[in-house]
Amino acid sequence: MKPRIVAFIPAHNEEKSIRDCLCGLADQTLPKDIELDVIVIADNCTDQTEEIAKQTGEEFKLNLTVLTTKNNKLRKVGALNTAWKYVYGDVLDLYDQKLTPYQQFYKKSVKAILGMDADSRLAPKALLHLWEGLRSSRNIGGVMAKYTMRMPKKKSLIPKDDVNYEELIASGEYGGPIARWWTHQQKQDMASWLLNLQYHGGSTYVLGGQATLFRPEALQDVVDENRLDGPWQNDSDVEDMLLTWQLQKSKWKTLISPKARCFVDSMRSYHTFRQQRNKWKSGTVELLTNSDLEVKTRHKGKLWREQIKTFMELIIRVLFVTLLVTALAIDQFYWSWIWIIPIVLASVLNTILALKTPMHRPIDVILAGLLISPEIYLWVNLITFGQVWLDKLSAHKKDGWANQYNAESGKTSSKLIQGIIMFFLLIVIGVFACLHFRDYLTSNSVQMSVYPYLMTGWVILTFLTIIASLIMLYQIWTLRGRHTA
Incomplete structure (x- = not known):
């Protein structure tokens, strides 16, 4: 069985974006002798996310599996851990079911796990750059892509008499002057953060969930040392930052790739931006001040x-x-x-x-x-x-x-x-x-x-x-x- 990278993509009602995300994976240049498997977790979906994911996988000949969750109370964390248990088994299984010989071979063949959001898209060769960064040293636990917000297209590009006008506007690909201006502010803020990390050696205190390549042994260390049923925890609103700190606690390096790029959606309005940043900042403050979590980072100061x-x-x-x-x-x-x-x-x-x-x-x-x-x-x-x-x-x-x-x-x-x-x-x-x-x-x-x-x-x-x-x-x-x- 060839070595492989497995992508975990949690998707809650992402019918508008899941195709673009999978298209980005289909465009990737894979490392030599490495295969790519994609696991989409249709998490409590009430739309066509599952169907569109399957259709896209068949169209682009991806090795794609769709897992579905029902009554998942842990949102993204629960979805990601569902994919983890699918590959590595469920330690909480009451019947103590063992992995089959095929599953054991498959588990050993997984050399990297790509955690990705369903509304993100990797630039061509991004996965190759992430792989090269992860394999450059034995003690690297995760490598994150550089994020860039996608600029909405001008609304003026759509003729007002276009029969698909309302559908195109609802797609989220188009925006007015305020939305485009607001997107650039987020791009510039992200650029400032990325430049600061790179200037100080490339080490990061958060491996963003939008696109990060993990070493499976590092994730398994987090599971074993913290007695978890999966690497991701729901104890914080910033589960990706909590995981990063736990990796650093286990002596794994967490880095940003200087070459890999991932395009992500911005918050188009003041209200959605405030709620997103409120979640991010409150989660950061909680990690800094909550001693019960027993995690720390070299970036705490x-x-x-x-x-x-x-x-x-x-x-x-x-x-x-x-x-x-x-x-x-x-x-x-x-x-x-x-x-x-x-x-x-x-x-x-x-x-x-x-x-x-x-x-x-x-x-x-x-x-x-x-x-x-x-x-x-x-x-x-x-x-x-x-x-x-x-x-x-x-x-x-x-x-x-x-x-x-x-x-x-x-x-x-x-x-x-x-x-x-x-x-x-x-x-x-x-x-x-x-x-x-x-x-x-x-x-x-x-x-x-x-x-x-x-x-x-x-x-x-x-x-x-x-x-x-x-x-x-x-x-x-x-x-x-x-x-x-």
Whole structure:
């Protein structure tokens, strides 16, 4: 029996994307003398995912098996472990059924396991690059592809009298200017993260579930050392990060491939993006703070520094807005050209990132240089950061998977419009109050009483801005390398 790579693809109602995912696998250049088997796990599906997967497998002559789950309560984790048990057996089987001789031979022939999302597509030769990375050293437990968000096609490309107009829009392949702009922000954010990992040696604290090639022995170590019935656990909203930390705990290296690329779908709206990032960030915070999980990563210090950096960004902006409004209200604002330095550094940094982002557009580079796009995107992430830590301090744990799925399926909606209206309403009220009480606010007594607090605030803000500027200088310095995102 030839050595083989087995792909695990959990798919919950993915009839729109499963064909494209399988087409990407059919396009792969396989390593010499290696075969590829594909296992699609149709997880609690109520659509045509199973049928389309089978049809696509026959069309492209894939060695494809479709497993179906019913009443799976563990979502993606349960689906992935279903595929694992299909190959390696179920340790929880009441009848203690043994693998047949054929299954034993098959199990030994599996040299790598590809964990993949049903809405992802590997670029040609990506699997070959992942294989080369995994086999380059005995202690490598997993290698992740570099992710790039797929840019929606322009809606204007579809004639309005096209009989398939509504069907094409519903397919998700097309988007308006806002959806395309929002997708690029996510692409640039991902590019920044990937470049940072590569600059620091390629080691990663999360082997993303979109496309990662695992060494079976490494996954088996996680199963044995943690007494699990499968490598993936439901103890965290970020099951891929938890698995990565467990691999590192077992002394396996977890790396990012410098060549393999995987195209993934972006979150097209503010609401779906918020729910996805809320799940990711809350899962990260839970892993950092929950000692019961008994896992750690060599990147733990880096993750805590990222949390502190985000908190500092939030404080800088809140403090700046507060001081600026107060200073203008009491007529005590004085501009200093030294404040142009962090603005210039931010502009240079974001322009470089935009240029290094794969398949960027000129408008994206311009908006990045003007700091319009990065600032809006940062504020959204700061709001999510604040919500995550507030939820962490609350007594009620939210289901991140359910919230994200409900948002993507349109069962919930955001309050973005209400928030924008409330924001502008507060500005109008604030301006009216400042004008109406201007004589009082600019009086000598008010200015003298507020001045010490105002100066203290500006001093604190200056020190924080200096730190932030040094961090940006360091980031610009790291981007001088030839690494690509």
